Amino acid sequence: MSDHATTLPDGAETSLPATATSRRKRQRLETLRAIVLGAGFPILLILVWDRAVAMTGTRLIPSPYQVAVMMYDFTFGGIYDDAFSGTILIHIWKSMQRVYGGFLLAALIGVPLGLLLGRIKLLRQLLDPTISLLRPIPVTAWLPLSMIFFGLGPNAAIFLVFLGAFYPILLNTMFGVRSIDPKLFEAASMLGCSGANMFRQIVLPASLPAIVSGLRIAHGFAWILIVVGEMTGVPTGLGSVVMDGRTLSRTDLVITGMIVIGACGFVTDRIIVAVSNRLLSWSAQHRE
Amino acid sequence: MSNGHQDTLAIRGVTKRFAVGDDEVEALAPIDLAIPKGEFVCMIGASGCGKSTLLRIIAGFEEPTTGHVLIDGKAVTGPGSDRGMVFQDYALFPWMTVRQNISFGPRQRHLPREEIDRTTDEYVRMVGLERFADRYPNQLSGGMKQRVAIARVLANNANILLMDEPFGALDALTREQLQNELLQIWKRTGVTTIFVTHSVEEAVLLADRVLVMSAGPGRIDSDFRIDLARPRDVSSPEFNTLRRDIARRLTSHLVLAKA
Numbered sequence: 001m002s003d004h005a006t007t008l009p010d011g012a013e014t015s016l017p018a019t020a021t022s023r024r025k026r027q028r029l030e031t032l033r034a035i036v037l038g039a040g041f042p043i044l045l046i047l048v049w050d051r052a053v054a055m056t057g058t059r060l061i062p063s064p065y066q067v068a069v070m071m072y073d074f075t076f077g078g079i080y081d082d083a084f085s086g087t088i089l090i091h092i093w094k095s096m097q098r099v100y101g102g103f104l105l106a107a108l109i110g111v112p113l114g115l116l117l118g119r120i121k122l123l124r125q126l127l128d129p130t131i132s133l134l135r136p137i138p139v140t141a142w143l144p145l146s147m148i149f150f151g152l153g154p155n156a157a158i159f160l161v162f163l164g165a166f167y168p169i170l171l172n173t174m175f176g177v178r179s180i181d182p183k184l185f186e187a188a189s190m191l192g193c194s195g196a197n198m199f200r201q202i203v204l205p206a207s208l209p210a211i212v213s214g215l216r217i218a219h220g221f222a223w224i225l226i227v228v229g230e231m232t233g234v235p236t237g238l239g240s241v242v243m244d245g246r247t248l249s250r251t252d253l254v255i256t257g258m259i260v261i262g263a264c265g266f267v268t269d270r271i272i273v274a275v276s277n278r279l280l281s282w283s284a285q286h287r288e
Numbered sequence: 289m290s291n292g293h294q295d296t297l298a299i300r301g302v303t304k305r306f307a308v309g310d311d312e313v314e315a316l317a318p319i320d321l322a323i324p325k326g327e328f329v330c331m332i333g334a335s336g337c338g339k340s341t342l343l344r345i346i347a348g349f350e351e352p353t354t355g356h357v358l359i360d361g362k363a364v365t366g367p368g369s370d371r372g373m374v375f376q377d378y379a380l381f382p383w384m385t386v387r388q389n390i391s392f393g394p395r396q397r398h399l400p401r402e403e404i405d406r407t408t409d410e411y412v413r414m415v416g417l418e419r420f421a422d423r424y425p426n427q428l429s430g431g432m433k434q435r436v437a438i439a440r441v442l443a444n445n446a447n448i449l450l451m452d453e454p455f456g457a458l459d460a461l462t463r464e465q466l467q468n469e470l471l472q473i474w475k476r477t478g479v480t481t482i483f484v485t486h487s488v489e490e491a492v493l494l495a496d497r498v499l500v501m502s503a504g505p506g507r508i509d510s511d512f513r514i515d516l517a518r519p520r521d522v523s524s525p526e527f528n529t530l531r532r533d534i535a536r537r538l539t540s541h542l543v544l545a546k547a
Contacts, residue, residue, distance in 0.1 A: 181379065183375055183377070183379035184379055184381065186347075186349050186367065186373065186379070187373070187375070187379045187380075187381070187440075188381075188392075189366070189367040190347060190348070190349075190367040190368065190369065190371065190372060190373055190441070190444075191369060191372075191392050191393040191396060191440070191441075191444050192368075192369045192393055192396035192397060192444065193392075193396050197396070202381070205381075205383040206381075206382075206383070208383070281424075282382055282383045282384075282385075282424040282425075282426065283382060283383070283426065284426045284427075
């Protein structure tokens, strides 16, 4: 019983403390490098932006400094003292309600439906053509109809976010189920598993990596769609800030809104990745 | 073939046809076979001789076109916990630890917790994976994975062990080690074992009885009894005589198949 787990990165339980510390040190250096490189590139872009604005003398695009001032005012107020000063939290809060309202609704419908569609051929034959037909329709094209269905206001925004998030969740879940090794079903059934237990104990966990990657893509779309969603005539939210900035020709406000949306999407994506790493710790391929 | 009361497994007139496009291919000619309780049987044959199909029919994963498989006199209608399949590529549940994989069968039967734990511990120990009990399959070597797969079906009370080229993907040293462990487990548990292999040496080393299968359509060509005492010496003249005889039966079909 001594064949070694050669595939294990930490297979040797006997490894000396000295190698453990040196490994930790190497890891820290690696993290530092990732941060320097990852942060360095946007800083470079800001420098290019600043120089380009200065050299062309354009008045259409604000300089990074002007955007930073706007960002400060948007966050803390006290500079312009207008309708947008110090309002960042309320806009983020409103947008998050719509993003996660639409996203959770999409997950709540998309995951179970995807599991069923993946397993049940009849259901697939019934719904697959319709889904394939509806899927290529851009979410923006739904804007007029969603405003008729849901009126002006947050529900139309939630519906649009839902539409954008729904398909990646549904398709990834379906794909995840369809690509489960059939031997796992055979193994489970010979061990006495069947029916609803099969769904809970085999289908769901086996397709979890695909479901999680679908959720992650959909979550990204949800943030992307918030600007479109908030074109539906809502007074608050990051998307509406961007739209207002356009109407008022305040490009510094537009860019500020863009940056805040990007930052929100980034931070929440990291949270999703951290959660999925915990959930999928068994799967070597799906760790990041 | 007799079917006395000591037979655990009886195969009666089992055939299998597959549809391939518009054609039908006869994968198994009528097969009759009786395997007494506790016997270690190796099935050997060229690819396409239907040995895996026969094994899958016994497991209940596939239905025979005609005929039936009887276990203790009762016809097989589907997969069941009395038969445990060990797949070549393990088919472990990757999201479960070694312990959870092994306890999967007992957990389906909603046994009391202490009983599940006791059974699981027993089989974790039997395959020597105590130190790896909380690892996930992707953290194990091939040999360890196959031990988990064996323990998983034994913990489920299987009294017929079906093995489909279980050691085919392992390196020579690990394979040898697992062959020995399998023999020990077989001796200890008395589990009836049907073992499909490509290797004549493996068959002669392990089995009480070697069934040579031939293709087109698949049928049992010859039935060798291996009466050598265990542990078997692969370099002994008796061993090599048997190996030569069986290899000759095998290759005779290969030549025929090519002609």
